[in-house]
Amino acid sequence: MKYRSFIFSFNTLKIKYRLPKAVFCSVCIVVATEIGIWCLINMGLLQQDNSLQKLLIDNKRIIENDKPPVWIIGNSTLESLNEKVFNSIPHRFVKLIHGGATVEGSAALIEFYLKETLIRPEQVILFIVKDDVNVNGLGAKTSKTYLDLITWKKIFCWNYSYLRSVRHALQIKIMTIWSKIFIPPEKRKEWFLKYSPYRIGKINPKEITQAMMHNYQLNIKGFQHLSEIRDRFGIKSISVVFLPVSGSYIQWHNRLYPQLPYQAIRKKIRNICALYHFAFIDLGDPLSKECYADFIHLNKNCDSISVLIDKKLKIMFH
Amino acid sequence: MLFNTIEFAFFLSIVLSIYYALSRSAQNAFLVVASYFFYGWWDWRFCGLLAFVTFLNYCCAINAAPDCKNRKAFLYAGIGGSLGALGFFKYYNFFTDALAELFTHFGLCAPLPTLRIILPVGISFYTFQSMAYTIDVYRGKSTAIRDLPSVIAFMTFFPCLLSGPIERAGRMLPQFQTKRTINTHIFSQGILLILIGLFKKIAIADALANETNSVFSNIAETPWPELIGNIWLFAVQIYSDFSGYSDIARGIGCLFGFDISINFEQPYFAANVREFWRRWHISLSNWLRDYVYIPIGGSRRGKLKTYRNIILTMLLCGLWHGAAWTFILWGALHAIFLCLYLLVFGNKKRIFPSKTLSSIAGLCNIIITFNLIACAWLLFHFPTVAEVIEYFMRIISLQGSFSLHGFYFCKAGFFISLMLLIDIPQYVMRSHTAMLQWPWPLQGLMYGMMIILMILLAPGNEIPFIYFQF
Numbered sequence: 001m002k003y004r005s006f007i008f009s010f011n012t013l014k015i016k017y018r019l020p021k022a023v024f025c026s027v028c029i030v031v032a033t034e035i036g037i038w039c040l041i042n043m044g045l046l047q048q049d050n051s052l053q054k055l056l057i058d059n060k061r062i063i064e065n066d067k068p069p070v071w072i073i074g075n076s077t078l079e080s081l082n083e084k085v086f087n088s089i090p091h092r093f094v095k096l097i098h099g100g101a102t103v104e105g106s107a108a109l110i111e112f113y114l115k116e117t118l119i120r121p122e123q124v125i126l127f128i129v130k131d132d133v134n135v136n137g138l139g140a141k142t143s144k145t146y147l148d149l150i151t152w153k154k155i156f157c158w159n160y161s162y163l164r165s166v167r168h169a170l171q172i173k174i175m176t177i178w179s180k181i182f183i184p185p186e187k188r189k190e191w192f193l194k195y196s197p198y199r200i201g202k203i204n205p206k207e208i209t210q211a212m213m214h215n216y217q218l219n220i221k222g223f224q225h226l227s228e229i230r231d232r233f234g235i236k237s238i239s240v241v242f243l244p245v246s247g248s249y250i251q252w253h254n255r256l257y258p259q260l261p262y263q264a265i266r267k268k269i270r271n272i273c274a275l276y277h278f279a280f281i282d283l284g285d286p287l288s289k290e291c292y293a294d295f296i297h298l299n300k301n302c303d304s305i306s307v308l309i310d311k312k313l314k315i316m317f318h
Numbered sequence: 319m320l321f322n323t324i325e326f327a328f329f330l331s332i333v334l335s336i337y338y339a340l341s342r343s344a345q346n347a348f349l350v351v352a353s354y355f356f357y358g359w360w361d362w363r364f365c366g367l368l369a370f371v372t373f374l375n376y377c378c379a380i381n382a383a384p385d386c387k388n389r390k391a392f393l394y395a396g397i398g399g400s401l402g403a404l405g406f407f408k409y410y411n412f413f414t415d416a417l418a419e420l421f422t423h424f425g426l427c428a429p430l431p432t433l434r435i436i437l438p439v440g441i442s443f444y445t446f447q448s449m450a451y452t453i454d455v456y457r458g459k460s461t462a463i464r465d466l467p468s469v470i471a472f473m474t475f476f477p478c479l480l481s482g483p484i485e486r487a488g489r490m491l492p493q494f495q496t497k498r499t500i501n502t503h504i505f506s507q508g509i510l511l512i513l514i515g516l517f518k519k520i521a522i523a524d525a526l527a528n529e530t531n532s533v534f535s536n537i538a539e540t541p542w543p544e545l546i547g548n549i550w551l552f553a554v555q556i557y558s559d560f561s562g563y564s565d566i567a568r569g570i571g572c573l574f575g576f577d578i579s580i581n582f583e584q585p586y587f588a589a590n591v592r593e594f595w596r597r598w599h600i601s602l603s604n605w606l607r608d609y610v611y612i613p614i615g616g617s618r619r620g621k622l623k624t625y626r627n628i629i630l631t632m633l634l635c636g637l638w639h640g641a642a643w644t645f646i647l648w649g650a651l652h653a654i655f656l657c658l659y660l661l662v663f664g665n666k667k668r669i670f671p672s673k674t675l676s677s678i679a680g681l682c683n684i685i686i687t688f689n690l691i692a693c694a695w696l697l698f699h700f701p702t703v704a705e706v707i708e709y710f711m712r713i714i715s716l717q718g719s720f721s722l723h724g725f726y727f728c729k730a731g732f733f734i735s736l737m738l739l740i741d742i743p744q745y746v747m748r749s750h751t752a753m754l755q756w757p758w759p760l761q762g763l764m765y766g767m768m769i770i771l772m773i774l775l776a777p778g779n780e781i782p783f784i785y786f787q788f
Contacts (some may be wrong), residue, residue, distance in 0.1 A: 007344045012337070012575060015502045025762020030769050167774045174723070182724050197726055 036219050037162040039147040052098075053149055056112070059096050063117045068094040073110060074127030075101045075139065077243050080298040081127070082306040084138025088314035091122065097211050098146060102132045103222030107229060112150040114233050125313075126212045126226070129296060130253070130284075131212045135219035138211035168197040212296070216257050218265060227276040239279040239316060241309060242269060247286035249295040281312045319359045320782060321566045322519055334573060334759055342497050349574075353476040357440075360480075364438040367403060372473040374399040375448035376466065379455040383462040396452035400445040404517040404690040404782070412641030420441045440480035442638055446605055448473045451487040453609060460487040468494040475576070477567035481560070481785040483601035498575025507751045508572030514740060514750075515565030517768045519783070522736050523559035525775040526551050529729070534699060537709055541718025545709065552699060553692035554737050557586065559784045560599070565750070580750065584741045586691075591655040591685035594604075594691060602638070606631050624660065629653040639698070642669065644706070648697040655690060709743070734770070 040046040048054065059275065061069075070093035079097050086093070098109055106126055114120065131137050175195060179188050222241075230238050252263040266284045273280035283305065291302040298305055319326045333352045340348055357363045378396030382389045421427060451473065456462035463469050472494050478485055533540050533548040540548070564581035568629070573577035581600050588594035595603050610633040617624040629650070636649020696706045743752045753761055 007341055011341075012498055012500055013347070014499050015505045020506065020759035021758040022765060026765035026769065029762065029766030030773075033766075033770055137483060161773050170774070172729050178725055178728075183325060191725070204432075 012135075026225040029167075034162050037054060037166055041162060041166065046166045047169050048162075049167040051165070052145060056109075056146075056149065056163075060113060060116055062094055063113055063119055065092050066092065066094060066113070068092045069120050069122040070125065071096055071110070071113075071121045071123070072125045072127070073106050075099055075106075075132065077129050077297055078127040080293065080300050081309065082303050084301075086197065086310050086313065087305045088310050088317055090317055093125075100139050100142030102134070102137070102139040102143045102219070103128055104219060104225065105139070105146050105222070106132075107149065107222045107225035107231075108143070108147050110226070111233075114229065115165060120233055120235065121206065122236045123225075123239065124230075124235055124237075127241045127243055128269075129245050130262060131245075131296070133220070133222070133265065133269065134213065135217045136215040140219075162240060164300060171197045209278055213253060213256060216253070216260060218268060220268075223272045223276055223278070226278070237279060238276075239281060240269070240273050240310075242266065242284045243298070244284050244286050244305075245296050246289070246292045246294075250286055279316050281309070281316070283308065283312070285292050319356060320780065321563065322516055322524075323780070325359075330570065330573075337574060338500075345498070346471040346494055349471040349476075350467055350474060353471070353474040353479060357479060360439050361436070364366050366475060367407070367438055367441070368444065371400055371403055371445055371448050372470050375452045375473065376469050379452045379469075380462045380464060382452055384456075384458050389456060393452060397449055398451040400452075404441055404445045407436075409637075409641045434723060443482045443484055444473060444479060446602075446638075447478070447482075447484045450484070450605060450609065451491075454487050459637070463491060463495070465495065465711065470587070474564045475571075475693070476572075476783055477570040478578060481563045481567070481783055482599075483567065484605050485578050485579060485601065489579065491565075493576050500573070500575045504572050504575070506754060508569045510751050510754060511565045511569030511572060513569075513765065513768060515562045515567075515569060517772055518558040518562030518565065518737075518740065520769070522733055522769045523555050523562060523777045523784075524556040524777050524781045526558070526733055527781045528777050529733075530555055530699075536607040537712055539718075540712075542713045542716050544726050545713050547694045547727055548594075550688075551697065551730055551733060553586070553695050553736055556695055556698065556784055557582075558737060563783050563785065566749075584745045586688050586737075587684055587741065587745055588687050589680055590687055591652065591658050591690065594687060595652075595656070602635070606635055606638075610634055621660075625657050628656050628660070632656065642701065644700065644703060645699040646648040647703060648694055651694050651697070655694075 010043065037046065041048060059215075070089055072078065072086075072093055072095045075097065076099045078095065079099075083093075083095050096109070098106065101109060103126065106128075110124060134138055134140065139217040179191060183191050226238055229235065250262045262284075266282065270280055270282060287298075287302075287305060291299050291305060293299045319329060329352075333348075337345055337348060337352075354368070357368055374397075375396050378392040381392035386392070397476075400724055408498065419470045451460065451469075455462045468491065472487065472491050474486070475485075475490075530548055530552045532550075533544060537545065563584040568580070579601055583597040583600065585594050585598035588597050611627055614627050614630060615623050616627060632649040632653035633646060634649070635652070636645045636647070639645045639648070693710075696709060697703070699711070700706045732743075744750055746752075747755065753764060755762070
């Protein structure tokens with residue numbers, strides 16, 4: 001007991017436990033603002049911004065409602081494909097796009113949906129490009145955010161605040177008013193593109209090198225995870241569609257990483273797919289320049305690749 | 319574990335809860351454990367380095383006291399060990415690269431190999447703080463303390479461990495040796511300082527980081543008015559980031575019952591560069607003044623030697639910030655500013671003009687000083703001098719048109735006014751917790767607004783404190 005009293009004291013704190021009026025006032029202001037924003041959202045005057053969390057919740061809802069037997073999953077490279085031409089898929093399908101997700105990230109997200117929805121698809125089709133197997137790239141970083149969200153490592157999420165969830169919508173509103181007053185009509189589009197909170201930074205070679213191809217190292221964990229998911233959840237088959245990036249980007253990659261050139265990555269992915277018994281649709285040969293919106297993303301107007309994919313899927317399904 | 323993360327909030331609440339329940343002697347030992355845990359969270363491998371620097375200075379200080387034999391040897395051992403660790407981890411590659419370049423210039427082989435060394439976070443801060451303790455004991459300004467937990471807790475106190483303030487033993491160590499009492503006023507001060515610090519970091523510095531980075535990464539296509547605006551915004555960002563850290567550190571100090579020294583006194587209200595250095599990173603300025611500038615002669619041996627001493631001190635100040643030529647140039651630039659000020663205005667004693675903000679001449683001085691300092695900050699961002707020159711060349715060449723920039727400047731003005739919203743009351747009322755003296759409805763409005771702005775402006779990604787790299 002003597003030893004205990006030597007260590008413990010409880011004499012440090014001499015504060016009166018009374019909530020100061022100012023603190024109470026500030027809490028009231030914040031709560032009132034939240035309620036106000038909630039009302040505006042419900043009245044349809046404000047729209048909540050897109051967020052990773054909202055994306056996951058929306059996707060989950062779509063899967064639960066539609067119960068599609070085929071899941072088409074991928075990142076922004078999938079977004080540019082026209083799924084309306086995928087006539088050869090004999091079942092209803094859902095397109096699940098998670099910007100920046102790598103193979104590992106996509107596998108984790110598939111598992112998340114499987115666990116959360118209790119719905120089992122017959123077929124999963126994963127669309128990838130060569131940067132989706134880089135362990136150090138921008139995609140890997142984004143995937144970590146997805147992983148943090150689905151594993152609750154990201155405990156505190158700003159988006160639980162209504163105020164936070166409308167911040168971009170508020171900026172757009174302010175910008176709309178500003179542009180009506182100060183910006184000539186013919187320049188408004190350009191001006192909006194420049195200052196919009198949804199703007200995507202101009203892709204320049206330096207950024208690509210730093211972000212997408214950063215310290216390129218092949219990561220096959222995602223494929224292994226996919227195989228485990230298939231076995232554990234009784235998915236009939238998993239297919240991997242390897243999408244092409246532009247020729248100049250491939251050349252550039254080869255210059256930077258001569259020890260792991262594009263063709264070697266392609267071959268390795270093919271071998272891994274064979275190892276895990278995934279159907280592999282290899283569309284890795286670069287297309288003409290006009291088919292690309294940038295180095296990686298296909299042009300939305302270019303349907304030829306979507307038609308080509310459909311043909312390959314037809315062979316696979318029938 | 320950044321101050322503005324949920325992990326730190328958990329860590330702090332657990333540490334505080336245990337701390338309040340302990341007796342004074344146990345509190346210090348517990349603070350040592352908590353500080354090592356905090357430091358080890360970054361990289362546990364460097365806990366050994368932290369232990370080496372702190373224990374070395376603890377032992378050296380005991381043996382460097384005025385009544386000890388061979389005390390000079392222990393002083394040198396303390397300084398040498400601390401500077402050796404700092405030199406190896408922070409400057410080894412810089413000097414080997416510079417030597418290699420010099421040798422290759424003369425057609426010789428590089429004398430030393432380049433190593434892959436990770437820079438331990440906060441090394442510049444805790445080595446300076448520990449070293450200063452040994453020097454102070456040697457000089458008789460501080461007494462050597464044998465109570466190991468108190469001394470180590472002082473040297474490794476986690477709020478100040480990574481980015482200062484660089485505390486002095488004479489001011490801080492007695493606080494570790496006496497009983498701490500935290501009353502309502504101290505607690506309120508602590509919470510307010512944390513709120514202000516978080517506001518500066520999240521709503522100003524982090525929100526600005528994405529704005530400034532997008533301009534810095536796309537200089538070629540940014541019109542010149544925005545390039546100028548970006549210089550101001552980067553200055554606001556770097557100040558809000560660092561002073562935000564210091565405010566949080568001070569606030570946490572209050573919650574533990576310690577009075578941590580003020581590190582920033584609204585530096586952008588300085589009317590000249592000399593005044594700026596009395597308001598910016600005060601603990602480092604004072605350290606350099608007491609342990610470098612005055613020992614090499616200060617201003618006592620004539621004008622020429624004063625200039626020399628200023629230049630040497632500022633070059634060292636630049637080098638302290640980072641092992642790169644840009645930092646040395648930054649120090650040199652500030653040395654030039656200081657020497658020019660001394661040349662034109664002499665060694666005037668009146669440092670803080672009483673009514674600076676209220677006179678037009680005073681305001682002009684502030685604006686000129688701010689712009690000089692803001693331009694120099696570019697050397698902190700760019701890794702090479704060539705890129706800084708290119709930045710200025712783009713401005714001089716008036717690239718891009720002047721139209722459509724109202725919104726950008728409106729945004730820039732918004733962030734600058736957020737900074738002023740905090741700084742003006744502090745400047746006028748000469749207190750960092752001036753808001754506590756306001757009527758409660760005004761206080762409530764201010765706190766509520768700060769929280770709302772933090773929620774709205776916080777970026778989606780984690781942005782580390784800029785000064786962690788130093």
